[in-house]
Amino acid sequence: METSKKNTPIGTLYVGGIPYEIAKMKRGILLYDFQVILKFLQAKGQERFGNNFQILPDDHRILYALVNYFIQDEASCKKLDLNIKKGILLTGPVGSGKTALMSLMRDLVPHRKSYEIIPARNLVFAFSHLAHKVIEDYGNGGFYCFDDLGVEPMGRYYGRDCNVMGEILISRYELFKKYHKPTHITTNLNAQELEERYGSRVRSRMREMFNLLSFSAQATDKRK
Template identity: 60%
Template sequence: MNFNAPHIITEGVKQYQLGVFKGKEIRYDFEKILDYLNAKGQLMFGKDFKIYKEDRDILYKLCLYFIQDKERCHQLDIDIRKGILLSGPVGCGKTSLMKLLKHIVPHQRSYAVIPSRNIVFAFNHLGYKIIGDYGDQRLYCFDDLGIEPLGVHFGQQCNVLGEILLSRHELFINQNYKTHATTNLNAKELEERYGSRVRSRMRELFNLVAFNKKTSDKRK
């Protein structure tokens, strides 16, 4: 990566210029970002990957967030200090987008996309150490939040992701470390899954960005 030109990204032998410098700022071009995302998506997920027209509005919001366009994000009621909670029906492309979008800003600190159920499986094996491990200063996107099973370690049940979200909230309040997540659940279902206390913290932790409920399953 060229730190003097982070808006110019090289993939193989091809360069993608996502915008131009204006003074000390990068002025990004949304259409050029989409071209890059389509190409990068095919490299990451296979030649059948494509950016769908029906997703342009949600991609526009997400791109503004990732490039940290304060003015436009403010107009859309997106707080760039918070993380993203990307919600939508099964197969709409949430996970792929969260794996993909971080590549448009290679100069920013990246995050790991971790399936929530894998964290619970690790808890079942290793116990409460796992909650501490994910309450650290690394950045995460918890994938498929809310459909993971309860954790069980030596007969004790634990709502593992609920506890981790409380730790992540504390980390955000005290040190401004972001957390991202994807979910198939709506606000009511999340509250039923994690309780009102965690749901309240999630409002402070995340910007909710939601696909239309009628978005098609792209896996079919």
């Protein structure tokens, strides 16, 4: 899995030169060790975000689901009511660690095609300069995780308003239906708030496109 290390065993990832054997090959099948994965993610998180980064026991439920989804363990995902063909819609309070976890999931499966994490507000700002090219570029291709959906302003181009992210999601729904390309999202909004922000048409499509994973409303604010 770690191509930069010579003779690295399959299932071993490195952080700062320290190996983490997150999976072992048995009878041609990679068997993952969730406890080792937690240690790897903790170390990788501190390397990327600083020594204050912590994976808390309350995070383990969400992480277990995310890990099984991203390693594409179909049997475990079925038990967790996750569809491996859909994307992830990760919701939770401000500071619960949504963006950090979605970033770390890319490190867990470096052998798979990665996704780019893009703040939703950046696309709205780009819309004011590039108009519908932004919707075409991000709605019709690529692999993305749209971060902080729902806090972005309304887009405006030459005096005309546009719900930029709503339009992008509708386009990506077509991408999902035709080509099975998933999209991922992080948001602070709940289902009702998403519908109020983007309308029932977008919300209906989101139900088809995403697996919903939610932090508790009482999740610790890790930014404090």
